[in-house]
Amino acid sequence: MFAPFILALRQASIPASITEYLALLGAMQAGVAEYSIEDFYYLSRAALVKDERHLDRFDRVFATYFRALETPEAPAPRDLPEEWLRRLAEKLLTPAEMAQVQALGGFEKLMETLRQRLAEQQGRHQGGSKWIGTAGTSPFGAYGYNPEGVRIGQAESRHRRAVKVWDKREFRDLDDAAELGSRTLKLALRRLRRFARQGAATELDLSGTVRATANNAGHLDLKLVAERHNAVKVLLLLDIGGSMDEHVRVCQDLFSAARSEFKHLEYYYFHNCPYERLWRSNHRRADSELPTEQVLRTYGPDYKLIFVGDASMSPYEITHPGGSVEHWNAEAGGVWLQRLTGHYRRSAWLNPLAAGRWEHSMSVGVLRHLMQGRMFAMTLAGIEEMTRELAR
Amino acid sequence: MGFRSTDRYIASRDLEVAVNAAVTLQRPLLVKGEPGTGKTVLAHEVAQALGCRLIEWHIKSTTKAQQGLYEYDAVSRLRDGQLGDERVHDIANYIVRGKLWDAFAADEKIVVLIDEVDKADIEFPNDLLLELDRMQFFVYETRQTVTAKQRPVVIITSNNEKELPDAFLRRCFFHYIRFPDRETMERIVQAHYPDIRHDLAREALTVFFKVRDVPGLKKKPATSELLDWLKLLMVEDLPPEALRSTEKHVLIPPLHGALLKNEQDVHLFERLAFLSRRNG
Ligand SMILES: Nc1ncnc2c1ncn2[C@@H]1O[C@H](COP(=O)(O)OP(=O)(O)OP(=O)(O)O)[C@@H](O)[C@H]1O
Numbered sequence: 033m034f035a036p037f038i039l040a041l042r043q044a045s046i047p048a049s050i051t052e053y054l055a056l057l058g059a060m061q062a063g064v065a066e067y068s069i070e071d072f073y074y075l076s077r078a079a080l081v082k083d084e085r086h087l088d089r090f091d092r093v094f095a096t097y098f099r100a101l102e103t104p105e106a107p108a109p110r111d112l113p114e115e116w117l118r119r120l121a122e123k124l125l126t127p128a129e130m131a132q133v134q135a136l137g138g139f140e141k142l143m144e145t146l147r148q149r150l151a152e153q154q155g156r157h158q159g160g161s162k163w164i165g166t167a168g169t170s171p172f173g174a175y176g177y178n179p180e181g182v183r184i185g186q187a188e189s190r191h192r193r194a195v196k197v198w199d200k201r202e203f204r205d206l207d208d209a210a211e212l213g214s215r216t217l218k219l220a221l222r223r224l225r226r227f228a229r230q231g232a233a234t235e236l237d238l239s240g241t242v243r244a245t246a247n248n249a250g251h252l253d254l255k256l257v258a259e260r261h262n263a264v265k266v267l268l269l270l271d272i273g274g275s276m277d278e279h280v281r282v283c284q285d286l287f288s289a290a291r292s293e294f295k296h297l298e299y300y301y302f303h304n305c306p307y308e309r310l311w312r313s314n315h316r317r318a319d320s321e322l323p324t325e326q327v328l329r330t331y332g333p334d335y336k337l338i339f340v341g342d343a344s345m346s347p348y349e350i351t352h353p354g355g356s357v358e359h360w361n362a363e364a365g366g367v368w369l370q371r372l373t374g375h376y377r378r379s380a381w382l383n384p385l386a387a388g389r390w391e392h393s394m395s396v397g398v399l400r401h402l403m404q405g406r407m408f409a410m411t412l413a414g415i416e417e418m419t420r421e422l423a424r
Numbered sequence: 425m426g427f428r429s430t431d432r433y434i435a436s437r438d439l440e441v442a443v444n445a446a447v448t449l450q451r452p453l454l455v456k457g458e459p460g461t462g463k464t465v466l467a468h469e470v471a472q473a474l475g476c477r478l479i480e481w482h483i484k485s486t487t488k489a490q491q492g493l494y495e496y497d498a499v500s501r502l503r504d505g506q507l508g509d510e511r512v513h514d515i516a517n518y519i520v521r522g523k524l525w526d527a528f529a530a531d532e533k534i535v536v537l538i539d540e541v542d543k544a545d546i547e548f549p550n551d552l553l554l555e556l557d558r559m560q561f562f563v564y565e566t567r568q569t570v571t572a573k574q575r576p577v578v579i580i581t582s583n584n585e586k587e588l589p590d591a592f593l594r595r596c597f598f599h600y601i602r603f604p605d606r607e608t609m610e611r612i613v614q615a616h617y618p619d620i621r622h623d624l625a626r627e628a629l630t631v632f633f634k635v636r637d638v639p640g641l642k643k644k645p646a647t648s649e650l651l652d653w654l655k656l657l658m659v660e661d662l663p664p665e666a667l668r669s670t671e672k673h674v675l676i677p678p679l680h681g682a683l684l685k686n687e688q689d690v691h692l693f694e695r696l697a698f699l700s701r702r703n704g
């Protein structure tokens with residue numbers, strides 16, 4: 033009875049939750065999308081996606097998912113691996129919420145309505161609607177299951193038992209930090225938030241008020257000190273390419289998740305060591321390249337500069353003109369690095385490489401030296417230390 | 425029933441569905457989109473369509489959630505106390521209602537616009553979660569609970585300056601206004617200036633979309649700039665030919681100040697035009 037569509041969305045990193053799903057069911061029941069299957073698509077999009085950056089992903093999942101409606105001869109149903117399901121589902125619902133879903137008719141009901149609609153529509157004009165059958169990569173990743181075949185808890189008793197199991201597992205997840213690393217990430221996020229919030233306060237200027245009130249012959253004259261907002265601005269320079277990709281993604285996700293806390297958060301990419309050009313989008317590197325000088329001009333010294341990279345390369349890439357592996361650089365990487373760290377009042381280097389291995393790499397040593405020791409491991413403690421350094 | 429595209433306001437089907445879902449389920453609708461794509465006007469249109477009064481709450485960087493509920497005017501009370509005013513004995517005299525209170529207190533259904541929610545501090549949306557959920561709040565000073573007589577329709581706009589908290593997002597329906605394509609834009613122009621000369625509108629739209637394509641603009645002109653510009657063109661009674669650029673020359677459109685409001689953009693544009701003339 034549980035909504036596999038929502039699971040598929042979450043699998044595609046769209047953070048739809050049971051609250052949204054209930055809203056969708058509620059709206060269906062209230063007849064908001066009475067007239068066409070497109071309306072259903074619009075409705076589910078308005079209910080389930082809350083960030084325009086996810087709209088495209090949503091479309092792809094939707095297309096793949098509801099293709100099943102068009103082709104009744106779907107492959108034989110298969111069960112999804114329990115582990116996969118549980119992991120997704122445990123985040124999603126409590127027994128109470130489960131009951132709510134059921135009360136609204138549940139997923140089967142939804143699918144049922146859709147099937148009917150689709151049949152009507154196909155009867156009217158051949159071909160159906162645009163989104164159905166639109167190709168897209170499978171949102172099910174390696175599983176590649178046909179959603180028609182997703183069988184979850186058709187037997188009620190089995191299902192209810194499962195909910196209890198999930199409830200228990202939630203605690204276990206809390207205990208076991210290593211399992212997914214998600215807890216560590218959450219904590220790191222909290223650190224970053226705290227970092228961002230420093231200095232936010234509205235206060236009554238007490239002494240000012242007393243003075244002004246006295247001047248005012250005892251009549252109250254309130255004085256306030258201007259509120260300081262979350263003013264932290266961050267410039268992230270990320271080493272992309274090769275071994276760094278995965279780390280960069282984690283780090284970028286982390287900062288994006290904290291983005292609401294920062295006044296400004298800017299990203300640029302480099303490869304191994306920053307040189308005279310940086311780029312904004314790694315997919316469209318050629319289009320999005322711009323001179324490092326321009327970045328220096330655009331973002332003032334009050335930005336906190338954070339490099340993210342494993343600092344592992346040939347030392348020449350840092351120390352010599354022409355040392356870059358990719359192009360001919362007129363000035364050595366180290367010169368650019370120092371230009372950057374000279375411009376920004378606070379800077380740090382976050383290194384995903386385990387700190388124990390720093391000793392063995394010459395380039396790490398060189399960069400650490402150039403950073404005057406401000407290189408931190410990409411761990412909880414490291415991030416904590418880094419934020420303390422940057423907030424000084 | 426419900427909200428529909430009108431001859432004044434061109435709404436796409438997905439927007440209609442999103443609005444009607446929010447109205448039906450009595451949940452807030454969050455609307456995002458480039459500046460000038462009709463987010464604010466939408467609330468007016470929804471109010472109009474539902475036949476409701478609109479209460480607008482425009483958010484600034486200093487706005488606090490509490491101000492939408494009520495404020496306790498301690499300063500006036502202190503002053504009255506010093507002046508020996510009788511009113512001072514009743515604290516209720518110093519409770520100043522906010523926009524949401526006004527909306528909750530109304531006998532009829534109200535449309536509330538919370539405009540540019542992202543301007544406020546990051547805590548702002550979180551501070552309104554409960555109030556928007558239950559449509560009620562507690563006034564500590566007078567120990568009174570204010571509950572909406574009729575749950576208002578809440579429309580919230582954001583320009584994406586800050587991200588909104590998840591808990592807040594979960595409670596909303598969401599719609600992203602895509603920048604109108606040419607055909608939609610023609611209808612919007614038609615809606616505002618039904619008497620505009622056909623060829624003028626056509627040439628102007630061509631120029632408009634070309635300007636939007638200029639790489640590196642800080643602020644691309646949007647619907648509102650287009651409409652302003654068209655109005656000027658009409659007032660000046662410019663012939664459509666004045667807008668046509670030749671193959672080789674990028675023309676600086678007449679009255680381009682209405683399209684490009686940012687000084688840097690104007691410079692950029694003039695430089696491009698200059699280069700093209702020199703090379704041409
Ligand atoms: N779909 C539309 N139909 C009719 N007019 C429109 C439409 N979209 C925008 N407009 C017009 O464009 C102008 C700008 O709209 P509005 O002020 O609502 O934009 P906005 O998205 O709130 O902008 P901002 O983000 O700058 O506040 C208004 O004059 C409005 O009438």
Ligand SMILES: [Mg+2]
Pocket residue numbers: 463464465539581
């Ligand atoms: Mg607006």
